[in-house]
Amino acid sequence: MTPRERDALSWDGDDDPTLDTGSSADDSVGEDASADDDGRIAAGAESSTGLPAGYTAVGRGADDISRSDAEPDEDAAEGEDAPADADQAQPMGNAALIALGVLGGVYLLYTIGWIVGGLRLQDVIPFLLPETAVARVAYAFALWIAVAAPAIWFSATVLLTRRSRSWVRFVWLAAGVVLLIPWPFAMIGAIGQ
Structure with a gap:
């Protein structure tokens, strides 16, 4: 030894x-x-x-x-194990944690999709908006709001539904999955035409 x-x-x-x-x-x-x-x-x-x-x-x-x-x-x-706060949230089960992780991954992919799709639209912007400085600034602002939207929706839903039932949290997360689809990426794609 x-x-x-x-x-x-x-x-x-x-x-x-x-x-x-x-x-x-x-x-x-x-x-x-x-x-x-x-x-x-x-x-x-x-x-x-x-x-x-x-x-x-x-x-x-x-x-x-x-x-x-x-x-x-x-x-x-x-009892020693009684929660200090009566309305304290119960811990999530394994299935809920896995589903939350999968939905978090979907939201991360949506963020990447908004970045790729929004940057691909920069070539098409002259056909959609007039060539002014205001239009460029407005487009850049809207692009970064769209990029941040999935992360904002996910974190706001998780934080605001902490003390709610788990099905309420997943309904709001599923609504975000439907509402925040990266349409520029879905329509043009990563490669384009």
């Missing part, structure tokens, strides 16, 4: 005091407690092993474990 493999299998650093998880208290209980022939903890250790408020012991030896005399606090009654 190489020294590197020995290092990987060793437990060096476990005695670090900053990593203490409170096992010394458990060890002292284990030393004080003596198990009888049924495996139950002796009555002397009963007072040191109490349950936190709001918990109930079940199973073998549950009668020997004492309850804490403290009043149960509200956090323990509600």
